[in-house]
Amino acid sequence: MVGKGVKVLVLMLLLLSTLSGIAEAKQLKIGFAHVALNCPYYLAMKATAEEKAKEYGVELLLLNAENEIEKQIKDIETLLLQGVDALIVNPVTEYGLRPVMQKVKEKGIPVVVIDRPMYGDYLVYVGIDQWQAGRLQGEFIGQLLGGKGNIIEIAGDPGCPAGKGRGGGLREVLSEKYPDIKILATYMAHYNKAEGMKAMEDAIAAYGDKINLVYAHNDAMALGALDALRAAGMTNIPVCGVDGQKEAYLEIMKGEQYKSTVINNPSEITAKAFDILMEYLQTGKLPEGVTKGGKVITGTILVTKENVERYYDPNSIF
Amino acid sequence: MTRVVVNSQESRVFWGLFFLFVFFSLISPTFRSSENLRNLFNQQSILGIATIGMSVVILTGGIDLSVGSIMALAGVYYSNLIRGYMFTYMPPFMKVYEEAGKVSPVFPEPFSLVFAVGLVSLLGVLTGLMVAKLQAPPFVVTLGISVFARGLAYSMTSGQPIFSVPDYIVNAGFSTVAGVPVLTVIWFLIVVLFSFLLKYSSLGRNLYVIGGNPEAAKLTGINTLGVTVFAYWSSSVLAALAGILLVGRMASADPRVASGTTLEAIAAAVIGGFSLSGGKGNLVGTLGGVLLIGIIINILSILNVEFYTQQVIKGLVIIGMVALISAGERPLTRGL
Numbered sequence: 249m250v251g252k253g254v255k256v257l258v259l260m261l262l263l264l265s266t267l268s269g270i271a272e273a274k275q276l277k278i279g280f281a282h283v284a285l286n287c288p289y290y291l292a293m294k295a296t297a298e299e300k301a302k303e304y305g306v307e308l309l310l311l312n313a314e315n316e317i318e319k320q321i322k323d324i325e326t327l328l329l330q331g332v333d334a335l336i337v338n339p340v341t342e343y344g345l346r347p348v349m350q351k352v353k354e355k356g357i358p359v360v361v362i363d364r365p366m367y368g369d370y371l372v373y374v375g376i377d378q379w380q381a382g383r384l385q386g387e388f389i390g391q392l393l394g395g396k397g398n399i400i401e402i403a404g405d406p407g408c409p410a411g412k413g414r415g416g417g418l419r420e421v422l423s424e425k426y427p428d429i430k431i432l433a434t435y436m437a438h439y440n441k442a443e444g445m446k447a448m449e450d451a452i453a454a455y456g457d458k459i460n461l462v463y464a465h466n467d468a469m470a471l472g473a474l475d476a477l478r479a480a481g482m483t484n485i486p487v488c489g490v491d492g493q494k495e496a497y498l499e500i501m502k503g504e505q506y507k508s509t510v511i512n513n514p515s516e517i518t519a520k521a522f523d524i525l526m527e528y529l530q531t532g533k534l535p536e537g538v539t540k541g542g543k544v545i546t547g548t549i550l551v552t553k554e555n556v557e558r559y560y561d562p563n564s565i566f
Numbered sequence: 567m568t569r570v571v572v573n574s575q576e577s578r579v580f581w582g583l584f585f586l587f588v589f590f591s592l593i594s595p596t597f598r599s600s601e602n603l604r605n606l607f608n609q610q611s612i613l614g615i616a617t618i619g620m621s622v623v624i625l626t627g628g629i630d631l632s633v634g635s636i637m638a639l640a641g642v643y644y645s646n647l648i649r650g651y652m653f654t655y656m657p658p659f660m661k662v663y664e665e666a667g668k669v670s671p672v673f674p675e676p677f678s679l680v681f682a683v684g685l686v687s688l689l690g691v692l693t694g695l696m697v698a699k700l701q702a703p704p705f706v707v708t709l710g711i712s713v714f715a716r717g718l719a720y721s722m723t724s725g726q727p728i729f730s731v732p733d734y735i736v737n738a739g740f741s742t743v744a745g746v747p748v749l750t751v752i753w754f755l756i757v758v759l760f761s762f763l764l765k766y767s768s769l770g771r772n773l774y775v776i777g778g779n780p781e782a783a784k785l786t787g788i789n790t791l792g793v794t795v796f797a798y799w800s801s802s803v804l805a806a807l808a809g810i811l812l813v814g815r816m817a818s819a820d821p822r823v824a825s826g827t828t829l830e831a832i833a834a835a836v837i838g839g840f841s842l843s844g845g846k847g848n849l850v851g852t853l854g855g856v857l858l859i860g861i862i863i864n865i866l867s868i869l870n871v872e873f874y875t876q877q878v879i880k881g882l883v884i885i886g887m888v889a890l891i892s893a894g895e896r897p898l899t900r901g902l
Contacts, residue, residue, distance in 0.1 A: 285873060312873035317823060318612075321815060325605045326867045329596055343818035347736050406720070 276529065278522070279332035280310040281323045283340050283364060287439075287468065289491065289514050292566035293338065293362070296515040300522040317344040324348050328355060334525045335359045336518075339366040342409060358528055360521040363514065365409045371528060372538055374521040376548040378410050381490050381510040382417020384550040388508050389418070389461060390426035392486060397460035398432045400451045402469045404439040414465045414490055432458060437469045444472030452480050461486045467493035467509055474499065474506060492551055497560040503553055511547035511559065514566050520546055575839030575891055579854030582887075583861065590865045597868055604747055608740075610860040611749035612815070613830055615808040617838075617852045618760055619801030620831040625764075626794060627777040627844025628697060628704035630801045633831055634824035635715035636686060637809030642719045644682040644810045645731055645819035648672060652681075656721060675734075683806040689715060690802025694795030704798075712828070719821035731813055739814030749811060754853075756804065761849045773797060778845020834859055837887045858883070 280297050284290050294310060301308035309327055313320035317340040325348060327335060335357055339345050342365055349368035352359060359370040366373070389399065401418075403411045415434070422429050432455050435447035444464055451459065462477070462485060464470035470489030477485050483505060489496055492511040499506035524535060524544065538544055551559055591598035616633050623630040650672035651657040671678055689711050696702040738748050764770035772793045776783045783790055808827075813819045838855030840847030862883050866876040 309870055311867055311870075314873055316826065317816060317820060318812065322605075322609050322863075323867065325609070326602075326864070329599065329602050329605065330868065341816075341818070341820055341822070344816035344820060346817045347740055347815065351740070 276304075276306040276334075277330065277332045278306050278308050278334050278336065278525065279324075279327035279330070280308060280336045281320055281327060281338070282310055282312050283320070283338040284315045285312045286314065288493070288566045290338075292514040292564070293518045295565050296518040297336065297522065300519055304522070304526050306526075313340050315340055317341050321345065321348045324352065328352060328357070332357065334529055336521050336525065337361050337366065337370070338363045340364075343367050358525060360525050362517050362521045369541070371540060372521075372524055372534065372542055372544050374517050374524065374544045374546060376510070376512045376517075377545045378413020379417040379420075380413075380545075380548050381512065382414040382419075383421050384417075384510055384548070385414070385463060385488055385490065385508065386418040386421025386426075388550060388552065389463060389488060390421060390429060392507060393426075393429055393461060395426050396428040398430050398455070398458050400448070400455065400459050400462045400473075401431050401434040402437050402444055402447050402451075402462065402464040402473055403434055404437065404465050404469070406436060411465055418463065437464075437472070439466045439468055441468040441472040444469030445476045446472075448473035448476035449480075452476065452482065459485055461488070463488045465490055467491040467496035470506070470509075471495055471499070477505065491566075492547070492559060493566060494560060494562065494564055497551070497556050500551065500553055500556045501560065508550060508552045511549045511551060513547050515564065516546050520544060576848050576851035576854065578890060579838055579851055579858060579887075583854050583858050586858070586861055590861065594865065594868055597865055600745075602864070602868070604742065604745070606857075606860055606864050607750040608747035609864075610856050611747065611753040612808045612812050613827060613834065613860070614753040614853065614856040615756055615811070616805050616824075616827055617831040617834045617856050618756055618849060619804030620828075621835040621838070621840050621847060621849060621852050622760065622764075622773065622797050623704070623801045624832070624835050624840045624842060625773050625777045625844060625847055626797045627780065628794075628797070629708065629832070629842070630690075630693070630798065630805075631705065631708040631828055632689065632693070632712035632715055633801065633805045634826070634828040635712040635719065636689060636802050636805040637812060637824040637827060638821050639715040639719040639722075640682055640686040640806035640809035641813040641819040641823065642722050642821050643686055644678065644813060646722055647682050648678050648731065654722075679810060682810060683803055686715075686806040686809075687799055687802040690799040691795055693802070694798035695791075697798065698791040698794035708798075716821065723819070723821050731817060731819065735810070735814040736817045737814070738811060739816075752811070757849050757853060760800075764849065769793065769796065774845055776844070830859060833884050836891070837884065839891075858887075 278301060282290065282294065285294060297308055297310060309330055309332060311323035311327060313323050320340045321344070324345065328351065335352060337345070337359060339361065345366060346368045349359065349370070353369045361370045361373045363375050401415065403415055405411065433451060435451060437443035437447045448462065462470070462473050464473055464487070467489035470487050474487050477483065477487065485505060486507045487505050488508045490510045490512060492509050492513055496506060496509045500509065528534060534540065596602060616637065620630055620633055646654065646657050648671035649657070693707050693711055696707050697704050741748050743751060764773065772788045775788060776790060776793055809824065812823060834855035835847070835852055836842060837858060838847070838851030838853070840851070859880065862880055863876055866879060
């Protein structure tokens with residue numbers, strides 16, 4: 249009796265597997281090896297990718313490495329196995345994927361890298377100009393402080409490429425034009441709001457009244473710093489961030505401490521990457537002026553009280 | 567010649583593995599492809615090597631929480647060493663991509679690997695000494711070592727997380743020999759080596775006694791100090807080796823890696839039949855434990871299950887296996 253039931257079950261499963269094999273045949277498959285999904289920025293990328301996949305009528309296979317490079321290597325190997333026709337990658341680290349990308353290249357699969365830079369073979373990189381973001385803020389901060397003052401900098405991770413740009417660009421402008429503005433200290437807060445708040449508390453304890461402005465490498469940390477400043481009653485210290493998170497836009501619109509941010513829109517980046525990839529798959533060509541292995545820069549616009557209304561969208565995920 | 571009785575937990579793990587394998591093969595043609603299986607073994611080999619070390623420590627009734635950090639430290643140190651920085655705390659940062667593949671090691675090869683593993687594994691010796699001589703609790707000692715090693719790994723990269731390494735190390739991470747991944751061959755060889763050690767040497771027997779019956783160990787004059795130090799030293803040696811092989815998988819060294827490996831190794835060892843109270847376990851079981859964990863995540867990725875759901879399922883599997891193990895164990899005859 250049991251034996252018969254088992255045989256039926258096995259037959260059904262075999263049937264199921266062959267059917268699923270047939271169903272998989274027609275659609276184009278786009279793989280997306282994502283770095284993490286633990287904040288709205290990354291979630292917005294996933295949502296946009298899903299929308300775009302529906303728009304183009306392709307299948308999206310998204311795997312999340314949750315900040316572990318070893319997992320991402322496995323994810324890419326799995327995506328290759330599943331026969332993806334193209335790959336979008338938001339890499340966990342810049343160098344860790346080089347060998348597995350070699351495998352991708354051998355299979356002739358086009359790759360678009362988004363947001364975080366990567367060393368390896370790929371078609372194009374889509375993202376903002378991090379250095380320019382730093383420079384834009386540098387200019388804005390220089391003018392805001394009237395050329396003189398002390399800044400507290402809150403960065404993300406040591407050695408992170410976004411940080412190198414957002415910090416480096418700022419420093420470049422300051423040393424060129426505003427030599428009397430000093431960076432008192434740089435704290436690390438892993439792009440996280442709670443850690444940004446803690447870093448700000450530490451800064452307040454260490455420097456107190458000497459602080460004239462706070463510059464955080466992303467809006468999440470800036471918003472955390474804002475909370476700390478408000479709690480300490482330091483409500484006239486300006487705060488600047490990067491990313492263009494909608495909560496930041498809300499704060500800027502209030503016209504109080506939060507003064508500026510730079511657009512780094514994950515939906516824009518993902519949508520652009522998808523478009524480039526689909527066009528390449530269909531025509532074998534890259535967009536105007538873009539060379540293989542080159543960069544497509546999006547966003548990187550300074551947003552202040554003057555223009556924030558243009559960009560604020562309460563319905564956006566990010 | 568002593569004949570080791572196969573613990574029922576090992577057979578449970580392998581039966582579980584077999585059924586899951588058959589089931590997943592039926593529902594997914596991708597899963598049963600030889601490339602996927604090769605990937606699976608390759609991907610799990612590094613965890614497998616680290617788990618062997620962890621298992622030896624667990625055998626003595628201890629635990630090693632520093633496995634992940636030592637992996638990261640060894641990888642970073644090895645990368646520095648091949649550039650000639652043997653004892654430099656903060657070597658100068660290099661523009662690595664341009665040098666990728668062109669790095670020729672300052673010291674001839676087996677030396678760099680052996681020296682790196684040897685130096686980093688001194689941390690294991692320290693742990694063993696503290697546990698044996700000072701009666702320090704392994705949990706706390708290895709936790710401290712973990713924080714220390716991780717911090718050291720970050721410091722040694724001058725805040726820049728990545729370096730690159732010569733091609734032959736990368737090849738270890740991705741090539742095969744007779745269709746079997748090189749990493750898997752290394753893993754299996756180490757399992758065989760340590761299994762022989764545990765079965766046929768007095769050192770091996772003593773490891774079981776120290777974990778299973780510490781009073782008897784003291785009374786029968788076993789060299790507790792030597793055996794304990796050996797256990798923790800082995801764990802750090804294998805973790806260091808695993809860390810350097812991981813560098814090959816990424817063609818770069820990164821102080822951030824292996825943050826989840828420690829707990830995974832513990833889970834794999836327990837699923838494989840090692841009792842956390844010590845004195846029980848067979849390394850062959852860890853093969854099953856490591857593969858079981860790997861297979862679950864593998865099929866879930868292939869089926870495109872959400873990452874967080876994957877974690878939920880993985881957790882459930884671990885809980886389920888632990889429940890099976892505990893239900894099957896005879897009640898302990900000695901007090902805790």
